[in-house]
Amino acid sequence: MSNSITVVILTFNEEKHITRCIQNLKKVAERIIIVDSFSTDRTVEIAKLLGVEVFQRAWPNNHSDQFNWALDNCNITTTWTMRMDCDEYLLDELINEINEKIPKAKPETGGYIIKRRVIFMDKWMRYGGFYPHRLLRIWRTGTAKLEERAMDEHVVLEKGETESLEYDMVDHNLNDLTWWTHKQNNYASREVKDLLDIEQRTVSSNNVDVSLTGEQASRKRWIKEKVYSKIPLFMRPFFYFIYRYFFLFGFLDGGAGLVWHFLQGFWYRFLVDAKMYEFKRNNRLRQG
Known part of the structure; x- marks a missing residue:
């Protein structure tokens, strides 16, 4: 299976999450790129053992700067680019949906919005206006960048229409x-x-x-x-x-x-x- 998707993940000391994240994303991605900020744990070692590409760059104290550097310098040639955090993963239903819909994308479709659910203390936070959190996470390569903001940065699509996927991704951090x-x-x-x-x-x-x-x-x-x-x-x-x-x-x-x-x-x-x-x-x- 190949969706012609490259996933970009920023990491620093993510050994608790890296295996779950990579094994999950391999079900949809042709290429996975880790941009690591010189982790001091086994993050890089594990990522390499799992067969993904690792770039290292000192943390510029700005998420947008680091991610946009990856977009500009990691030679992404697949049709689609995807943004993920290391403590996130895709539900099986979403994996199937991506595998089915991405190869059949309409020419005017520039990106896909995914719903994210947050798991905190092993419980899904369904209320308080926190779900669904709709995020543009997949876009045609070269058509989007992260906002240049200090906080709460989003992907900005420069051209094309967006479509919404039905199923969820999950943010489940395992730290205390x-x-x-x-x-x-x-x-x-x-x-x-x-x-x-x-x-x-x-x-x-x-x-x-x-x-x-x-x-x-x-x-x-x-x-x-x-x-x-x-x-x-x-x-x-x-x-x-x-x-x-x-x-x-x-x-x-x-x-x-x-x-x-x-x-x-x-x-x-x-x-x-x-x-x-x-x-x-x-x-x-x-x-x-």
């Missing part, structure tokens, strides 16, 4: 909560940069459309830029958590859902605001 909170802390610093760019109107023009009538990514970006970023610091985490947990039924996700929605929907957002407050306070002190 200590690792997860450390990662969210790093994300919070990137989110501050993104919100400052919005506030100062220095966001790159290479972005998804900001529209309430567009695809899910466009609608979420509109809400973030036109609504969420305008709410005062420290108030917005409360509003967001209440809306997500109660009005969007996040409480139906049970105990694991309480942890997920509180930490990801309140604690993380509050941490972003605290870092934003610290940044602006220090800036005033330097100027004053």
